[in-house]
Each structure stands twice: as C-alpha cells, then as structure tokens.
Amino acid sequence: MQNPPRAxxxxxxxxxTTQDRSPDPEIPGKPTSAxxxxxxHIMTGSDxxxxxxxxxxxxxxxxxxxxxxxxxxxxxxxxxxASMDEMAFLEPVRVGDLVHVKAQCNWTGRxxxxxxxxxxxxxxxxxxPAVQVGSAYLVFAAVDAEGKPRxxxxxxxxxxxxxxxxxxxxxxxxxxxxxxxxIMELREQRAAEGFED
Ligand SMILES: CC(C)(COP(=O)(O)OP(=O)(O)OC[C@H]1O[C@@H](n2cnc3c(N)ncnc32)[C@H](O)[C@@H]1OP(=O)(O)O)[C@@H](O)C(=O)NCCC(=O)NCCS
Numbered sequence: 001m002q003n004p005p006r007a008x009x010x011x012x013x014x015x016x017t018t019q020d021r022s023p024d025p026e027i028p029g030k031p032t033s034a035x036x037x038x039x040x041h042i043m044t045g046s047d048x049x050x051x052x053x054x055x056x057x058x059x060x061x062x063x064x065x066x067x068x069x070x071x072x073x074x075x076x077x078x079x080x081x082a083s084m085d086e087m088a089f090l091e092p093v094r095v096g097d098l099v100h101v102k103a104q105c106n107w108t109g110r111x112x113x114x115x116x117x118x119x120x121x122x123x124x125x126x127x128x129p130a131v132q133v134g135s136a137y138l139v140f141a142a143v144d145a146e147g148k149p150r151x152x153x154x155x156x157x158x159x160x161x162x163x164x165x166x167x168x169x170x171x172x173x174x175x176x177x178x179x180x181x182x183i184m185e186l187r188e189q190r191a192a193e194g195f196e197d
Contacts, residue, residue: 029156035073036104039066042124043097054093059101059119063087063136066103067115071140074105074113075152079140082112083176087136097121100130104162107169111149112141114169137172 039062049055064081071079093099100120107114119134144150157163190197 027151027153029154030074031156031158032104032106032162033158035070036102037066037069037073038103039069039101041099041101043093043095043099045095048095052095054095054097054099056089059089059093059099059134060084060087060136062099062101063103063117063119063134064138066101067117067136067138067140070103070105070115071113071142074108074155075140075142075150077142077144077150079113079142080147082139082141084136084138085172085176087134089134091121091131091133093119093121093133096124098124098130099133104165105155106137106162106165107173108152108155109173111143111151112139113152113155114139114173116165116169137169139176 041062043054043058047054047058064084068079068081098121100122101117102120103115103117105113106116115138117136117138118132119136120130121133122128122130142150142152155166157166
C-alpha cells in the first residue's frame with residue numbers, strides 16, 4: 001500500500017482561481033516510477049541547424065515524444081499535449097552526442113498530468129559522464145475515444161525528490177491557472193470597452 005502524496009504547501013498568487021479540481025479518490029493511485037521513461041537518440045547531421053549544432057526543435061520533439069509515453073503509461077490510454085512551458089536549453093547539443101531524454105509524471109489533476117523532462121547528453125563513443133543540456137515541463141490531458149478529457153490515476157510520489165517535484169508542479173499549475181484567468185479577464189474587459197483587436 002502506497003502512501004498518498006503529502007499535501008503541497010499553501011501557495012497563492014494574485015488572480016488565482018479556486019476552481020482547481022481534485023483527483024478522483026475512487027481511482028487507485030500509481031507510483032511515480034510506474035511510468036518513468038527514458039528515450040535515447042544519437043544526433044546526426046540531419047539534426048543540425050545552420051550553426052552546426054542540434055536544432056532546438058529536434059530536442060523538443062524528443063521531449064514531447066517521451067512525455068507522451070509517460071502520460072500514456074500513467075493514464076493507461078491516450079493523452080494529448082495541452083501545453084509545454086519552461087523549456088530551457090542549458091548547453092548546445094552536437095552531432096555525435098548521445099542524448100537521453102528522461103521523463104516522469106510530477107503531478108496529476110483530474111484529467112491532466114504535469115510531465116517533467118530532463119535532457120542529458122554524452123559523446124556517443126566516450127565514457128565521460130552525461131551532462132544536463134535542457135529541461136522542460138509539459139501538461140498532458142488524458143482523453144477518451146472522442147477526444148474528451150478523462151480522469152487519471154493520482155500519481156503517488158515515492159521519494160523526497162518526487163515529493164519536491166510534486167510540490168513545485170503544484171506551484172506551476174497555480175500560476176498557469178492564474179495567468180490564463182487574468183488574460184481572459186483582460187480580454188473580456190477590452191471587449192466590453194469596444195476594442196476589436
Ligand atoms: C487539451 C484538451 C483535451 C483540453 O480540453 P478542454 O475541453 O479544454 O478540457 P478542460 O478545460 O476540462 O481541460 C482538461 C484538463 O487539461 C488542463 N488544461 C487544458 N488546457 C491547458 C493548458 N493550456 N495548459 C495547462 N493545462 C491545460 C485543464 O486544466 C484540465 O486539467 P484537470 O482536469 O486536471 O483539472 C483540448 O484543448 C485539446 O484536445 N487540445 C488539443 C491537444 C492536441 O492536439 N495536442 C497536440 C498538439 S499537435
């Protein structure tokens with residue numbers, strides 16, 4: 001029997017909505033490790049940009065692929081990318097680098113999951129340690145056959161690191177909701193004032 005995730009610390013931001021929907025208590029939880037996935041790929045000449053380093057879009061495709069695998073594994077069915085934020089490129093990736101893209105489910109809502117991804121690179125033919133070259137956070141929504149959101153099992157963090165990631169994901173979730181709500185309110189206000197842009 002797994003322990004449920006510990007409650008995240010209180011965190012509020014201006015414009016925060018209270019409409020956040022809790023996970024369904026009737027769906028059994030799944031431990032973080034159940035869906036953790038790594039995708040590895042050797043970078044070749046066809047992956048480069050005009051500067052000769054690997055194109056950011058190539059890395060983003062790998063990130064989306066591995067995050068999709070984690071979301072599908074965790075939710076036990078199809079899941080679509082709802083958003084991708086905080087994609088950071090820390091170091092350039094070069095031809096001949098063996099890139100490892102590691103992902104896990106950090107947090108779950110009712111139908112959405114935050115997937116955290118770390119990108120590591122090492123020379124394909126050297127035994128030097130891999131270095132982190134990027135990271136990203138994506139939100140996936142689990143969907144049914146009609147493409148409508150469906151409920152997901154709550155993720156059960158297992159380690160202190162998993163619990164820290166769960167808490168940080170909750171903070172990002174709060175900010176995403178607040179930002180979306182603030183923008184919608186501004187647009188409604190401008191529409192009411194007669195702006196047509
Ligand atoms: C993502 C999608 C299923 C959401 O559908 P919806 O009718 O807006 O449903 P909801 O508003 O109930 O959102 C479902 C969940 O996704 C979350 N979500 C929706 N849009 C989001 C966004 N832009 N960022 C973060 N989370 C988002 C909601 O907060 C909700 O989470 P919860 O159930 O855990 O509380 C729908 O917008 C969609 O199909 N988008 C296209 C996805 C796609 O094709 N991706 C690939 C791009 S090529």
